[in-house]
Every structure is written in structure tokens, then in C-alpha cells.
Amino acid sequence: MSESFVSRQDYMRHCIEQDTQMMLHPIDNMMNFYFEFKVDILLNTSLAKNSCQVKYSFVYKDFDLYESYNDVISDSQDPKDDDATPLLKATFNYKNKPTLDRIDNNKAHTKANVLPCCLYCNKYASNRDKIEARLMIQLRRFALKYGLIMIISDQQVYKLCGRDHTGGISYVTHRENIAGETKINKFKYDKYSNSVHSFDLPHMMNHVYSLDFNSLYASVMSSEQHQSIPYMNHRLYMPGYLLERIDNDQQRMRNINFNEYRFSSDEQIIDKHVQLFITEVKAHIHEDYINDQIDLPVIWRNLTISTNGQDIGKYTYKQLIDNEMQHDIQERKLTMLSSTLGQFMSFSNYYLW
Secondary structure: OOOOOOOOOHHHHHHHHHHHHHHHHHHHHHHHHOOOOOOOOOOOOOOHHHHOOOOOOOOHOOOOOOOOOHHOOOOOOOOEEEEEEOOOOEEEOOOEEEEEOOOOOOOOOOHHHEEEEEEHHHHHHOHHHHHHHHHHHHHHHHHHHOOOOOOOOOOHHHHHHHHOOOOOOOOOOOOOOOOOOEEEEEEEEOOOOOOEEEEEEEEEEOOOOOOOOOOOOOOHHOOOOOEEEEHHHEEEEEEOOOOOOOOOOHHHHHHHHOHHHHOOOOHHHHHHHHOOOEEOOOOOOOOHHHHOOOOOEEEEEEEEEEEEEHHHHHHHHHHHOOOOOOOOOEEEEEEEEOOOOOOOEEHHHHOOO
């Protein structure tokens, strides 16, 4: 025990204080950093949430409650009414339809108690405070003008996007892969017996490849040009907000999917004519081409499967039994498929292009 401390209790108190100070200084620095962006980390304990708030503080730093962002509301047809809504001074047209907003919501619709107002503003403002309504409507128009990310308000689209999401991706052809020792393994599909055979080549493995988020997630490489991306001036784009949902117009869906401008290198043409999309399709790989894709099938989905001999095959089923692992139960597995099994599954535009 050091001579600087009279008792063990004093020594322990000193150690605890040192441990605490190590944490307090970084926390103080974080508080000072986030305070510059008006983020209170005592109320927001999630670092991810704080980082998101800092990001949006940069994005919306030029936002002005009384600025006009009405150029995002446009229509190719002539305006239906040249008067402007008094709430945000937006011109009425076929896309920005006019309605009548009551000045005093406690009174009936009379000529003296109404003012012209666009449909969206009237529906959103309702009987809310006018300044609060202006703030939320202006934030929406600011986001529309500058292509900022907005939440999905359409429940059907929200469910469509979430239904076929996959989690972590793992693909292993051997339990052990060692460069210079493990032989290269191949799969081969026999369409006559409708079976897949696994066999080793005489060649040794020199490299092990790994698909990580850098190559799979568009958000990581968004806006960075790369020659391996043939679309949209060699960039991956992230969607900002929902334009519309198309349900029954198959010809229009095909036109969007096979848009010839997707190969353009002109940013203005891309911004004007190319849309990102998610669509539901039934898909399959023809049996004559399965062997071209068999090492890395293109349809990846989380599926609930039964770990019985009929579904997972005799070999895998025997491995479960021999290693005293659970079997004959329902499990959620990331599965690579050669078809959507006759079901509609959702795919993004980059997947289908």
C-alpha cells in the first residue's frame, strides 16, 4: 500500500475516482460537441440517434420557416387558379389542388370565414396551431426540394419494403477453408434427376472471398462512382422519399423497369427520367442456366424451413443427428434460392437491372 494513503479505504476511493474520471472526460467532450448542434445527450442516450441528429442539423441548417419552397409543386398543365394559398403562398394547379380553409374552426363555412388553401396544407393543418402547421409543411417541402430522406407514410409500401428484408449474410461451402490446403469445391445441378452434387476439384484454394457490407449495401457506396456500376453514371443512389405506388398498370411498370436512360452518364437526364423502385415479381432461373449461378444463387431470403430429412436432404439431416444437434423443428434460415417458389417477392431496381 502506498504511503500516500492512510487506509485501504482511502486507497480504494482514489482508485474509484480515477476509474470514474477516465469516463467523465470523454463524456464531457461528447456533451460539448453535441451541444454545438443543440443536441442534449442527457435526454438522448443513444449515440446512433445523436449522430443522426447531428447529420440532420447540417442538412437543415439553411432551412427558413418563411422561405418559399413552392417550386417543388409543379405540373405540366396550366394552373387551375392563379390565386395563392395564404398559408405558404403556393400556386394552385392540378397537382396542388385548392380547397377552402376556415379562419375560425368553430364557425361554419361562409364566405367571410374561409380562405383558399391547398389540399395538403388544409388536411395537415386541420385545427392545429398555424405556426406549428407551417413548420411541418415547410420541412416537408424543404425535404422534397433537396431530395432529403423522408419516412414512408404508406402502410402497404412500408410492409412491402420490410417483408423480404434479410439479415446477416453467411455462405460457407466447407466447414474449413485454408489457402493451400483446402481443395476447391463445386456444385453441379443434374436436371434429369433434379439433384445437386457436391465434389472437390484437384485444384487447391488460394484465396477465400468474403462478401461484406462494402460491396452489398448501397448506403455505404452511395454517390461514389465506380466503373463496375453500369447504371446512372456509375453510381448507386439511395431513395429519398416515396413518389407513388403503382398497383395495376403493368405497362407503366415495365417502362420504369426497362428505362433506357438508366445507362446514361448525364446527371440531368438521370434526375429527370430515372426512378428508383421496388417491385414484386415471380422469378426463377431456368434449369439450363442453374449451373451458371449455382455457386452463388441470386435470390437470397430468410425462410422458415423444417429441419427434416425431406427438406434439408439426407446428408445434412444425418449430420444434425450425428452431432446431436436439434432437428425436425421449424427454424428461420437465410436461404439462397433458384426461384421465388411461385410466390411474389420484392426486389429493388439494382437487383432487377
